[in-house]
Amino acid sequence: MQTRRIFRDGHLERTTMGTTELSSLVRDPNSNCWGWLDLTHEDAAMIEKLARKLDLHELAVEDAFSEHERPKIMRYNSHMLLTVTESNVDEREGEVALSRLTAFIMPRLIVTVRDDEFPIERVEKRVADNDDLAEHGVAFILWALLDVLVDDHIATLDRLDDITEELSRELFEEDGDMIDLQRRAFGFRRSIARMRHATIPLREVVTTLVRRDTQLVPPELQPYFADVYDHTLHAADWTESLRDQISNVLETNVALQGNRMNLIMKQVTSWAAIIAVPTAITGFFGQNLEFLGFGTQWGAWMSVGLIVVSSLALWLTFKKQDWL
Structure with a gap:
């Protein structure tokens, strides 16, 4: 799906102009307009034509179709290349999905190439709600794009933080399923890794955009980009914090399982010691030798008494030591 927009004198106009006319119009140094062309990866023929x-x-065009590009910004002779990723999270499983967008940035034209899942409608709404900033050119689209992107990262991280708290509480539930918890924790760690790839490099991207030597962001938009940069730092720090938290959850889970294993081993050892006493006594009295009490009723009661007293003494000792 293609969407073409012309901004003339700070006002948005939808256009059906062809690619040649659009590119000529926005590249005319005497023109009072600029354009935004939005494409998806399905428009490969259009992208090659552009x-x-x-x-x-050619390397920038190749990056636009690459599935594993990290967020970055690069400068070429005729344009700049921006690559970013948007995040959303499955509310039930906590699985993070990323969608990618590549922007070719020229003085009077910005061309975005994106995944179908990228929430371009929200970017369009942000543009429409702040149309008074359209007079500042392509930097206005960049701000709207990054603002929506960072807001999505913050929302995703907020949900992941809730999931981390849920996992932490389940660690100490008596009837909790530790195997299921460990499975979800490992899956959650993969989601955190995806968020790190999306948020950590984004700091450098925004820093490069707001540098004065790029001459891309006008002074009037500097406060807006500074706000985006602040949210980007918050998202990056939050991601690192969540990575530490999920590592602590996994380590605590391993420690708790070790403690439970030690407790079970102590219980098994204690019962084995208690059972060993009757076995030893009955083995002693079961010898085919005559001894004191052999073949008498009181000898039988004495052996039973020894079993009961010895076993009870061991049980009380282990109970006092908190082994049982």
Whole structure:
């Protein structure tokens, strides 16, 4: 799906102009307008056509279709390349999914190439709600894009934080399923790893954009980008904190399982010692030898008494030592 927009004199106009006319219009230094062309990865033929018309670098076009690019910003002779990833989380399983967007940034034109899942509608709404900033050119679209992106990261991290708290509480439940908890914790750690790949490099991206030597962000938009940068730092720090928390959950789970194993071993050892006493006594009295009390009723009662007294003494001793 393709969406083309022309901003003329700070006002948004939808257009059905062809690619050649659009590129000529926005690249005209005497023009009072600029454009935003939004494409998906299904529009591969259109992207290749644009690459020839707009002199897009072949490596930049290759990055637009690569599935494993980290967030980054690069400068080429005729344009800049921005790659970012948006995050959303499954409310039930806590599984994080990432969707990618690549932007080719030129003085009067920005071309975005994205996954179908990328929430471009929210970016469009952010643009429509702040149309008074459209006079500042393509930097306005960049701000709307990054603002929505970072807001999504914060929302995802907030949900992941809730899941971490749930896992921490389940650690100390008596009837909790430790195997299921460990499985979910490992899956959750993968989600945290995805969030680190999405948020940590984003700090460098926003830092590069707001640098004055890039001459991309006008002074009027600097406060807006500073707000985005602050939220980006918060998201990156929060991601690192969650990684530490999930590591603590996994380590605590292992320690608790070790403690439970020690408790079970103590109980098994205690009962084995108690059972060994009757075995020893009955073995002694079961010898085919005559001894004091052999073949008498009181000898039988004496052996039973020894079994009961010895076993009870061991049980009380282990109970006092908290082994049983």
